[in-house]
Amino acid sequence: MNIDVASYQPPADQTAWLGTDPIPAKAYYDPDYYELERQAIFMRTWLTIGHVCELLEPGSFIRRDLEFAKASILIVRGKDGVIRGFHNACTHRGTQLEGRGEGKANAFICPYHRWNFGLDGALRSAPDFERFYTTKENCALKPVSVDVCGGMIFVNLDPEPAQSLHEFLGEYIVERLETIPAAKATDFCEYTYEIDANWKLTYDNFQESYHLKFIHPRTGAASYTPENPFGYPENYGFHGVHRSQQFWPNYNPDVTTPVQQTVFPMLAGYATEKGLMPDPTNREYYAVFPGFFIFGSPTQHFSHVVYPISATRSRGVIRLYWVGDWETASDRFAREYCLAIAREVHVEDVNVIKAGQRGLNSGALEHIHFQALEGLCRHLYLVSNGIVEAYKAEQEAAGEAQ
Amino acid sequence: MTEPVQLPEGFATLEPFVARWSLRTSAERDRARGDSTEEEREAFYAAAQPLLEAALSYLDGFPARQLGEKEQRLMDLVLSLAHVSLAVEVQKEMEEQHARQRNDMPITRSVTDPA
Known part of the structure; x- marks a missing residue:
């Protein structure tokens, strides 16, 4: 032609x-x-960090390391289907929970003292927790803002983003x-x-x-x-x-x-x-x-x-x-x-x-x-x-x- | 002594290339391109390119994820042509320089890799 x-x-x-x-x-x-x-x-x-096809099932997660923030982020699809983000750091003494780049999990368990976090970030159990001077509610994983547009997963490291993802885009x-x-x-x-x-x-x-x-x-x-x-x-x-x-x-x-x-x-x-x-x-x-x-x-x-x-x-x-x-x-x-x-x-x-x-x-x-x-x-x-x-x-x- | 037949009937001319080019993952195929000589690439291309359409239409007749051993070898061999053709058809004398640069950009995931 x-x-x-x-x-x-x-x-x-x-x-x-x-x-x-x-x-x-x-x-x-x-x-x-x-x-x-x-x-x-x-x-x-808001930063692009993945795609929903990486999180097909409840318990699917990806780990993404963001060097500029010295941060490691876990993004996980919960049992309720909701995609959430957390800092990959045990709230006990900071140990990274996941070394894998992606996978499936029922819980995130700290290798150090076996603190056990649900896919919603809540601390479910911790050995001998009665001896700590805090509550489980205070020890949930640190959340990271996550949202999706057109299948693309975005995160925002600001604990309170000034704009929603859609406002930003x-x-x-x-x-x-x-x-x-x-x-x-x-x-x-x-x-x-x-x-x-x-x-x-x-x-x-x-x-x-x-x-x-x-x-x-x-x-x-x-x-x-x-x-x-x-x-x-x-x-x-x-x-x-x-x-x-x-x-x-x-x-x-x-x-x-x-x-x-x-x-x-x-x-x-x-x-x-x-x-x-x-x-x-x-x-x-x-x-x-x-x-x-x-x-x-x-x-x-x-x-x-x-x-x-x-x-x-x-x-x-x-x-x-x-x-x-x-x-x-x-x-x-x-x-x-x-x-x-x-x-x-x-x-x-x-x-x-x-x-x-x-x-x-x-x-x-x-x-x-x-x-x-x-x-x-x-x-x-x-x-x-x-x-x-x-x-x-x-x-x-x-x-x-x- | 005759060598055992590795590929389906009709693709005998590709037998000498199986050991070098019939590889399971995209990253391995890319590496083989980088590790090969110009003569090896040109010989493989000269034998495989004229059979590409015949090979694909033959393989399309099988369930793509349940290939027999010979068919699987042919599939993996043909997939290497995707890489080698870029050296022979596109880069030509620039291939050596290009190969050095490719190491800076590793393939980390491919949909064509075995599950």
């Missing part, structure tokens, strides 16, 4: 409202700035997360990485197309053409602290390989069979502040979340969510190929992100620059910095009030 795409115009005007100022480089390496972000953003914002993002194929997912593939790079620097790589032709000359070849030589998107959207973009459809991708010619029709078959086509979110990318994005496509899908570890180290988790189990050899092969090719592209980004961090660490650069088609990166900085500034003002006001 040949469609005239010569009229393609990049959506540069859609980012004009973000301004044109250079961006302080400090925000991408400075430990003091990161500490403010950690407190202002990560310790009190806003109507638009809630509606889209509930529409994308991942909302119906029953299983997923996953690959992860740790990287010597700031969380924003890492994340920014995945929200601009400008680098595609240089870093992905082979794997990204279908995403740019002479009409759109950088593979820029068709549209941007800004939704409070969140963002979206609609990828440009390359109508004439002349780069499929023999194996891809076998696989792609299988994927289209899967999407049709599972009722995922037509997909209104196809080609849509939703960036949920601070570090999560997900791609709506039923056939070339993935989600990606970046967690900070320090000012200059981060951890990324990439998942490909699938609806229903594979039922045939062809289906199985197509899923293997999707995993391999998605990772094929992401692997190519790691070294260049690390090189960016090595260049910034000396402080030689006062500023970095974002062009009009790196507007999503600019938006992430402006939103994060706005929250940091508000936090500083809040701390100063609290200090003066004392």
Whole structure:
């Protein structure tokens, strides 16, 4: 099919409202700035941490360690079906209760003195408890706020979150997360990485197309053409602290390989069979502040979340969510190929992100620059910095009030 | 002495690749790609790619989770082609550099792995 795409115009005007100022480089390496972000953003914002398909039955749990908070969190489906979160710490003397990353449990039992906690976090029994100077009610597991949207599990480390998850996401993002194929997912593939790079620097790589032709000359070849030589998107959207973009459809991708010619029709078959086509979110990318994005496509899908570890180290988790189990050899092969090719592209980004961090660490650069088609990166900085500034003002006001 | 037949009838040309490429998990298949030489990848691709559709349509005739031993070997072998084809069809001379980078991003879960 040949469609005239010569009229393609990049959506540069859609980012004009973000301004044109250079961006302080400090925000991408400075430990003091990161500490403010950690407190202002990560310790009190809803963060994606898993998917309900990991907690299918009562007693199913996952453990997630969040390095920036030095926290280990247990998320468990109770006997009543409710998903709850707790700090993975015995209230006796702090011992971590679960060493497994996931599993099934009837209770969480501390290995040290056998304190026994129910799936609702209540202390059910503890040997010789009469000798303690407290009550069982006082010794329930420390709760962590948990909520779900579109199958995605979010946690908030603020004991009293200022906003509900739905207030935080806003109507638009809630509606889209509930529409994308991942909302119906029953299983997923996953690959992860740790990287010597700031969380924003890492994340920014995945929200601009400008680098595609240089870093992905082979794997990204279908995403740019002479009409759109950088593979820029068709549209941007800004939704409070969140963002979206609609990828440009390359109508004439002349780069499929023999194996891809076998696989792609299988994927289209899967999407049709599972009722995922037509997909209104196809080609849509939703960036949920601070570090999560997900791609709506039923056939070339993935989600990606970046967690900070320090000012200059981060951890990324990439998942490909699938609806229903594979039922045939062809289906199985197509899923293997999707995993391999998605990772094929992401692997190519790691070294260049690390090189960016090595260049910034000396402080030689006062500023970095974002062009009009790196507007999503600019938006992430402006939103994060706005929250940091508000936090500083809040701390100063609290200090003066004392 | 003839070697025992490891694969279903019709796939005899893939027999020499079973030991190297018929692997149970996505992570093992990825590792085999990384540990292989260009010659090994090209030989496997040259033999397996023309039989990919035939192998899948043959295997589609069986209950996917209850394959016989020979069918299971063929399935696991074909799944390696997903990885090796990326080296041969896409990366080409850039494969060696790409392989080093892949170690930074381990596969931690795959829906295609045995339950």
